[in-house]
Amino acid sequence: MPEKRIVLRNCGVLDPKDISTYLEKDGFKAWQKARTELSPEQLIAEIKASGLRGRGGAGFPCGLKWELTSKAPGDEKYVVCNADEGEVGTFKDRYILENDPFTLIEGLAIAGYAIGARKGYIYLRAEYHYLLDLLTGAINQARDRGLLEQFDIEIRQGAGAYICGEESALMDSIEGKRGEARYKPPFPPSRGLWQRPTVINNVETLMNIPQIILNGCNWFSQMGTERSKGTKVFSVSGDVQRPAVYELVMGSPLRELVEGLARAKAGRFIQIGGATGRIVPYEMIDTPMDFEHILGAGSIIVFDQSRDIVDIVRRTMEFLAEESCGKCTPCRQGTRVMVGILDKFAHGQGEERDIRSLEELSSAMMLSSLCGLGQAAPIPVVDSLQRFRSDYEARIRKN
Amino acid sequence: MNSTAGDISAEAKKRGKLLVLLEQAQDKLGCLPKEFMARLAASLGLSISEVYGLATFYSFLSPGPSGRNVIRVCKSLPCYLKDLLIESVKREIGVGPGETTSDGRFSFELTNCIGACDQAPAMMVNHDVYGGLTPEELPRILERYK
Amino acid sequence: MKEFSATINGSPVTARDGMTILEVARENGIDIPTLCYSPELTLTGACRICVVEVEGSRTLVGSCHTPIAPGMVIQTHSPRVLDARRVTMELLLASHPEVCIVCDKANMCDLRKIAADLDVGLPRFRLPKHYFPMEDVSPYITRDMSKCIQCWKCVKACSEIAKKNVYGIAYRGFKSKVVVDFDDQPMDKEVCRDCGICIPFCPTGALCKPSPVRQAKTARPLVITGTAQQ
Ligand SMILES: Cc1cc2nc3c(=O)[nH]c(=O)nc-3n(C[C@H](O)[C@H](O)[C@H](O)COP(=O)(O)O)c2cc1C
Ligand code: FES
Ligand code: FES
Numbered sequence: 027m028p029e030k031r032i033v034l035r036n037c038g039v040l041d042p043k044d045i046s047t048y049l050e051k052d053g054f055k056a057w058q059k060a061r062t063e064l065s066p067e068q069l070i071a072e073i074k075a076s077g078l079r080g081r082g083g084a085g086f087p088c089g090l091k092w093e094l095t096s097k098a099p100g101d102e103k104y105v106v107c108n109a110d111e112g113e114v115g116t117f118k119d120r121y122i123l124e125n126d127p128f129t130l131i132e133g134l135a136i137a138g139y140a141i142g143a144r145k146g147y148i149y150l151r152a153e154y155h156y157l158l159d160l161l162t163g164a165i166n167q168a169r170d171r172g173l174l175e176q177f178d179i180e181i182r183q184g185a186g187a188y189i190c191g192e193e194s195a196l197m198d199s200i201e202g203k204r205g206e207a208r209y210k211p212p213f214p215p216s217r218g219l220w221q222r223p224t225v226i227n228n229v230e231t232l233m234n235i236p237q238i239i240l241n242g243c244n245w246f247s248q249m250g251t252e253r254s255k256g257t258k259v260f261s262v263s264g265d266v267q268r269p270a271v272y273e274l275v276m277g278s279p280l281r282e283l284v285e286g287l288a289r290a291k292a293g294r295f296i297q298i299g300g301a302t303g304r305i306v307p308y309e310m311i312d313t314p315m316d317f318e319h320i321l322g323a324g325s326i327i328v329f330d331q332s333r334d335i336v337d338i339v340r341r342t343m344e345f346l347a348e349e350s351c352g353k354c355t356p357c358r359q360g361t362r363v364m365v366g367i368l369d370k371f372a373h374g375q376g377e378e379r380d381i382r383s384l385e386e387l388s389s390a391m392m393l394s395s396l397c398g399l400g401q402a403a404p405i406p407v408v409d410s411l412q413r414f415r416s417d418y419e420a421r422i423r424k425n
Numbered sequence: 426m427n428s429t430a431g432d433i434s435a436e437a438k439k440r441g442k443l444l445v446l447l448e449q450a451q452d453k454l455g456c457l458p459k460e461f462m463a464r465l466a467a468s469l470g471l472s473i474s475e476v477y478g479l480a481t482f483y484s485f486l487s488p489g490p491s492g493r494n495v496i497r498v499c500k501s502l503p504c505y506l507k508d509l510l511i512e513s514v515k516r517e518i519g520v521g522p523g524e525t526t527s528d529g530r531f532s533f534e535l536t537n538c539i540g541a542c543d544q545a546p547a548m549m550v551n552h553d554v555y556g557g558l559t560p561e562e563l564p565r566i567l568e569r570y571k
Numbered sequence: 572m573k574e575f576s577a578t579i580n581g582s583p584v585t586a587r588d589g590m591t592i593l594e595v596a597r598e599n600g601i602d603i604p605t606l607c608y609s610p611e612l613t614l615t616g617a618c619r620i621c622v623v624e625v626e627g628s629r630t631l632v633g634s635c636h637t638p639i640a641p642g643m644v645i646q647t648h649s650p651r652v653l654d655a656r657r658v659t660m661e662l663l664l665a666s667h668p669e670v671c672i673v674c675d676k677a678n679m680c681d682l683r684k685i686a687a688d689l690d691v692g693l694p695r696f697r698l699p700k701h702y703f704p705m706e707d708v709s710p711y712i713t714r715d716m717s718k719c720i721q722c723w724k725c726v727k728a729c730s731e732i733a734k735k736n737v738y739g740i741a742y743r744g745f746k747s748k749v750v751v752d753f754d755d756q757p758m759d760k761e762v763c764r765d766c767g768i769c770i771p772f773c774p775t776g777a778l779c780k781p782s783p784v785r786q787a788k789t790a791r792p793l794v795i796t797g798t799a800q801q
Contacts, residue, residue: 114501117540152448152485153539155552185448185483187743188537202443204482204740209616209636220437263503263542270543297502327503327542341502345537351482352721352747353617359662362745363696383695390658393631393651394619401630459753473752474739481741488753 029287030249032257033233034273037125042160045167048128054173056236060136064239069140070096073235076243077255082108082191082228083299083323084398085254091225094215096141098223103143106200106219106226107134110151110184110191113300114345115325118259119229121271123150123157126233127164131179133232135168136239138177141225146177149196151184158183188349192397193218193226195351206353207397228323230259250276254316258324264297265330266290274315281311283326290328295335295414297327301342302402305335305409335414336421339406340368346403357400360391364407371421378422384411439469443479447486456491484536492525492532494570497549500535503542510546511535513560517567530571575641580648586641592623592634596647603647604656604685606774607722608635612731615723619659620685623647631655653689660686661694666701666745667775668717674776675713681774682720703748706757710781711767714758718777719749725769725778733768 031037040047048054060069074089095103107130111119122130134146150158158181165179182200184190190199194208197219218224234256238246247255254276260283263269267289274283280298284290293308299322306313306320313319329338347361364387367380388404395401411418446465450457457480466476480488487495496518498510515521518531525532541547544556550570558566573588579596586595596603606618614636622631626644631652639645646652664686671677703716726738726749737760741750751758770778 111540112538114538115503115542116538117542120540151540152483153536153549153554156554182445183448184485185444185451186485186536187483199444200441201437202441202445202479204479209614209633211638220441261542263545264506269503269545329506333506338502341505345501347744349537350744352742352744355617355619355659355662355720358721358745358747359666359696359698360658363662363665363698366697379695386654387658387696390655394622394655394659395630396616396619396633462753472736472739474741474750475736476739477750477753478739478741482743 029273030257030275031273032237032249033122033230033259034125034271035237036129037121040126040128042125042127043163045128045164045171048126049171052236052240053128054132054168056239057132057135057139057173060139060239066096066140066142069136069239072243073140073238076238076246077250077253078231078234078238078246079254079317080228081230081234081258081323083113083302085317085321088227088231091215091227092137092140094213095218095223095225098216100223101142102222103141104219104222104224105134105137105141105143105146106193106196106224107146107148107232108191108193108196108226108228109148109154110188110196111154111229111323112151112188112191112349113302113323113325114342115263115297115300115327116261116323117263118261118271118324120154120157121261122229122233122259123154123161127161128168129233129236130229131164131168131174133235134179135174135177136235137225137227137232141223143225144176144178146179147200147219148179148181149184149190149200150181151190152186155183187351188345189351189397189399192399194397196226197224204351206351207399209396230324251314251316251318253318254321258315258321260315260324260326262288262326262328264327265293265333266328277314277316279312280315280326283315284311284328288326288328291330293328293330294333295329297329297338297342297406298322298325300325300327301345302399302405305339305406305413307413334372335410335417336368336371339410340365340372342406343368343403346399350399350403354394354396354400356391356395357397357403360387360395360400361403363387364404368407371418374421374423376418376422381411381415381418436470440471443469443471443476444483447476447480447483451486455493455495456487456489459488462488487532490525492529494530494551495532495534495549496567497534497536497539498522499537499539499541499545499547499549501538501542503538504545504547507545510548510558510560510563513563514548516560517563531567577639577641577643577645579645586639590639592625592632592637592639592643592645593621595639596623596634596645601647603634604688605635606681606685606720607724609724609727609772612724612727612772615727618663618720618722620656622652622655622659624649624652657689657691660689660691661696662698663720664691665694665696665698667720668700668702670718674718675779675782676773676776680776698745701748704757706759707781708757708759709763711763711765712758712770713779713781715777715779716748718775720775720777721747721749722774723749724772724774725749728769728772733766735762735766737762738769 078088079085190205195205199205214224303322541556547556607615616636623634624646706714
């Protein structure tokens with residue numbers, strides 16, 4: 027199964043500094059079609075029918091999100107593109123921004139038209155500051171050519187905080203605050219940025235929009251599986267020969283990606299979806315990559331036979347503890363407790379009861395944390411305890 | 426607050442600039458001196474605690490003194506698997522993570538994934554990203570930052 | 572205002588539009604513990620001690636901020652809820668100093684009361700304790716940030732009721748802390764004169780009125796004279 031480049035179709039083909047190379051292809055045709063042939067309602071119906079789901083990790087149906095926002099009362103609405111890409115092992119959005127900022131801008135403008143927003147934001151992580159000029163240039167070129175009528179795009183930069191990828195923290199950050207998660211409900215479609223109805227979408231989600239409009243929802247929904255339509259862009263790294271960004275049809279087996287494209291040799295385990303993602307033994311290499319099975323934001327980190335899973339989980343937890351915003355108790359305190367326990371195991375000083383503590387703590391954190399970070403933080407612990415328990419048991423201190 | 430209200434209040438808009446202004450100052454001054462934060466707070470009608478709270482939340486803002494250039498070595502897993510550059514950078518500039526060289530030329534920090542895992546091990550110097558690094562390449566790169 | 576019914580702990584309750592689960596529960600005599608909630612302040616949702624079970628929800632939900640909906644089926648004291656609350660309480664106590672016996676708030680401390688209600692004794696988790704020097708310079712407020720559990724109520728009381736914005740939240744994660752200005756001096760603000768609005772909101776001994784007793788003690792330190800026997 028070769029790569030199927032839909033989202034990445036222009037990457038390496040266009041000159042990202044020159045919008046005319048995009049316009050010579052099918053650039054902004056979808057935007058024109060949307061505005062001349064489709065009402066916002068028809069447009070939203072098309073996206074809904076396509077089955078497109080969010081690519082930022084949670085997989086929320088994109089059309090439904092747009093519909094909720096468009097129907098929410100209020101004349102001031104916003105579209106936000108989430109380009110915070112902080113998940114460990116994820117770099118696909120960077121690759122997209124570097125190579126094809128124009129499709130993203132078109133997707134954002136179409137989203138604005140669909141929900142009746144006059145303003146869009148791109149929240150760019152601080153680490154991608156070097157892409158700022160390129161992106162600004164692309165926006166300016168689109169504006170100069172009259173392609174951003176009645177729709178203004180502003181880039182806001184992050185300042186180094188993984189939690190700002192979480193949608194509510196991201197919006198607080200745009201509002202000039204500490205990026206702390208908000209309680210939900212309300213959700214962004216009813217009260218988002220500055221308490222106004224807001225659509226927030228990942229870069230890759232928006233990249234899909236123009237092609238869906240041009241080719242129709244059926245073209246899109248023919249690809250993929252029952253509940254995962256289209257393609258997915260993956261970031262593959264770790265113990266592989268060809269770490270890179272790859273795009274495959276949803277439902278493709280992990281093996282295709284890891285062995286076929288990235289050329290990994292039989293490893294020990296794979297972390298899918300980054301720090302808050304799943305850890306699976308290498309034997310699960312034939313798992314299909316889709317929302318029905320495992321997906322996340324599409325980060326795939328391969329670990330070879332020499333890697334120590336307890337050490338890897340500990341480092342993952344250190345990341346989460348450092349990046350927890352600190353607002354809610356289970357995440358602020360819980361991630362820190364876990365680092366302490368995992369540290370003991372990493373040094374061969376674990377105790378029998380520590381395993382039980384980890385399990386009880388995991389369950390409480392998943393149930394009571396305020397946002398997705400704290401709720402998902404125990405996943406690597408739970409997965410590794412389930413599949414690699416003996417690695418922990420071997421680290422229990424013997425008196 | 427009424428969600429159908431017209432314009433966002435001027436106050437909220439003003440507040441919305443706080444992070445942008447701190448980022449700009451950080452770029453220009455290399456850190457955020459207290460006098461600057463105090464003035465900024467006064468001009469936006471915010472308390473110093475609020476400005477300080479923001480400055481200490483984001484890891485790319487430095488409320489304390491910092492070197493003219495900041496080296497940030499990525500320590501997240503994909504980079505960690507490919508051998509971190511910590512020792513090499515340390516050898517090159519003579520100070521460890523969390524420290525600044527005595528001539529104020531470099532501050533050395535560790536950071537989480539910078540989205541260059543396909544080029545691991547990776548690091549940033551100021552806003553520039555370097556990937557696929559070997560220790561031998563470091564001197565040539567660091568030379569560019571005075 | 573529209574009225575509708577829901578179920579809490581197996582009994583039907585009547586709710587009105589815009590009410591939270593907590594409000595309805597309290598109206599019906601059901602006691603859900605809270606630490607960061609106060610009816611006088613905007614909602615925070617930070618402490619997570621008030622979580623309850625809602626049928627059909629993947630996670631527990633914060634009752635202080637979740638609006639009740641028609642037909643909702645809620646459990647406020649199921650084993651799952653109590654387990655989660657206990658872990659949260661133990662996580663708070665794990666970094667809280669064990670000085671209740673000499674704490675000014677001792678018997679009025681919400682944290683301690685709720686811990687007792689939840690039957691939480693020694694926490695099973697280990698965390699570093701926060702050690703911050705006692706800030707007793709101000710004649711209006713004594714602050715001991717070692718005891719703070721980050722409910723933000725002082726921050727909100729100061730900004731929302733007193734309109735003074737003395738406090739802010741700084742740093743991130745486990746290091747985060749309620750600070751005054753640049754967090755480099757003990758709290759001593761003249762704007763706090765005749766205010767003290769924040770003090771009763773504090774669920775722990777982190778904020779207290781300077782007590783006359785302590786002033787007397789600091790004025791005349793206890794000195795033991797004589798030589799110790801070797
Ligand atoms: C801790 C955390 C970090 C997240 N980071 C990102 C991110 O970097 N980029 C992103 O697009 N979504 C991220 N998300 C998901 C967003 O909250 C949100 O679901 C997404 O941006 C919605 O867009 P989508 O529906 O197009 O996927 C994160 C979520 C959590 C809980
Ligand atoms: S892990 Fe170093 S750049 Fe992603
Ligand atoms: S009382 Fe509800 S989260 Fe604190």
